[in-house]
Amino acid sequence: MNDKKIEDSATDPLPTLEEALTTVNASLYPKGHLDILSREEVARLRDASAGGMHGLLRNCALAVLTSGAHSDDPNAAANAYPDFDIQVHQQDRGIRIDLINAPGMAFVDGRIIRGIADLLFAVVRDLVYTAIEMGPEYSQELETSAGITDNVFRLLRNARVLKPGDPNLVVCWGGHSIGREEYEYTKQVGYELGLRAMDICTGCGPGAMKGPMKGATIAHAKQRRGSSRYIGLTEPGIIAAESPNPIVNHLVIMPDIEKRLEGFVRMAHGIIVFPGGVGTAEEILYLLGVLLREENRKLPMPLILAGPKSAAAYFEQIDRFIRMTLGEDAASRYEIIVGQPDLVARTMVKGVRAVREYRIANRDSFFFNWAMEIPYEFQVPFDPTHEAMAGLQLHKGRAPQDLAADLRRAFSGIVAGNVKEQGVRRIKEHGPFEIHGDPDIMEAMDHLLRAFVDQRRMKISGEYQPCYRVVR
Structure with missing residues (x-):
């Protein structure tokens, strides 16, 4: 008899994606916030042409359904389950989520694991709400620091955390x-x-x-x-x-x-x-x-x-x-x-x-730190293009908080180049990012990053190739 040994590892006691390629078709009927989606909200999820959300929903849902699988490759799940799809349908009393060719590892005896179902419903909930909160009607709000903080608050409140x-x-x-x-x-x-x-x-x-x-x-x-x-x-x-x-x-x-x-x-x-x-x-x-x-x-x-x-x-x-x-x-x-x-x-x-x-x-709330001042430049999404990375100002003499912001963006770009699909694609197309700054800062940064590589703290699928080049 061959009993499967389950061990608690630093990742998860589940098989690799390659070892779990069985698929399941299923229909789910979520409760809670998803009982009262409007037809427009369902359409935003269902129709890729309505805001382009279907691809995002599919990627996030697949990540949840392969929860715990051993891989650091952001494309591994998509490559392992190329025929997976998710569809959201309007019902008289809520919605129905259809999973097509879903990873079998998310199911036991044909029924989805309860915790994974909850995470899947959270994906649908958050993507629907984000589509509304960050829609054109809120564009002016997202141009101010206070408006962005309010947006973060509403997203967290909607998630009931x-x-x-x-x-x-x-x-x-x-x-x-x-x-x-x-x-x-x-x-x-x-x-x-x-x-x-x-x-x-x-x-x-x-x-x-x-x-x-x-x-x-x-x-x-x-x-x-x-x-x-x-x-x-x-x-x-x-x-x-x-x-x-x-x-x-x-x-x-x-x-x-x-x-x-x-x-x-x-x-x-x-x-x-x-x-x-x-x-x-x-x-x-x-x-x-x-x-x-x-x-x-x-x-x-x-x-x-x-x-x-x-x-x-x-x-x-x-x-x-x-x-x-x-x-x-x-x-x-x-x-x-x-x-x-x-x-x-x-x-x-x-x-x-x-x-x-x-x-x-x-008199500040316990559940949300309103008193903390976060400036607008810390809140604006940083798109790590090659031009943006080359334009970072990593120089001494700047206010520490401003230098910290640009150092953070530099590391953010490196994360993108290592594990995010768009960042990995940019590196393949245009080569590594070039990062400029004062020699001593660049030397310290390069030393730290190389230490991460040596200690295998920047683990990705396959042989590691740096996505950056330090220009002193």
Whole structure:
């Protein structure tokens, strides 16, 4: 008898896409918000010519249906299931979602797994709402900082992830391509957080995005918490390479990376950064760029960089890069803790209490950080074309928050060139991005990126080819 061995890995205990090519046809009847879609909203999803949403819906749905499969290639699922399709039909009492040639791994005995169905309905919900919230009638609103923040708030509220009550949401950032020891550490930190009634929000993928959730589920069960939140924030450009892990019970697809980042920091009561690659560096730089603004200097936002003892050198590299480019003031906004997952949790809980006291004193809401000032240039989507990447101003003498913004865009472009379909296509067509700046900044950036490659923190399908070239 050949029993299949299931192991908890740093990704997910599911087969590769190549090992799971059976397909299923099914019809689903979602409940909740999707009971009351208008015919126009259904048409936007159904008809590719009505706003071009059908292709986006298909890609996001396929990512959810292959949740947990082992691949870093953004095209892997599409290549494995070329005949997959999804159709949304108007019914008298709601909608029907038809799945054609859907991945069999999402089904058990012909019935879709409940958690995957919930994530699929979240995809439909968010794409419908985004089509409305970012339609032509809202174009003027999206030209102001306050308007964009309001847009982010409505997207999160529509997804029902804004929860009144005492602050307890810890955002965890980190890489999807991490080693076993680092993954086990993220689980242990999540466990310690869960014992202290903290909920978890991550980028929704595997690795450091799954580990804290997995650890917290055990702790929440021990504490008999019945309504725990495991929130995954993603966006269409990256979901194919980082499909939701199976623990996510609240999936939100934000329209772009900038609104995703704003969603993280507006909802967070504290942030923990685990070891990661370029995307993690991008998130750190975004947050520091926001916190370094004069308007935000008094805002409490506990920020901890944490990893096992073996990750000490990694955080030393990150710390050196931040101090050299942004200065000592930026370094004062975070704390580095190596090992001691219980200390990480205790420190975070103490920081969250400070957030609670500050918001009570300033009459700010617990569930959305309205007081944080995020400037318009941080909110505008960055399209990493070759021209845009070459035009970044990575020079000393600029205000740290402005330099942080352009450094973040540089890392964002590198993420796009590595894992996002459009970015990968641009690199194939026009060659690597050219990034310009002061020699010492460029040298430090190049050293950091090469370290990510050497440590396999920029893992992609096949042999790694850098998507950038540093021009000093």
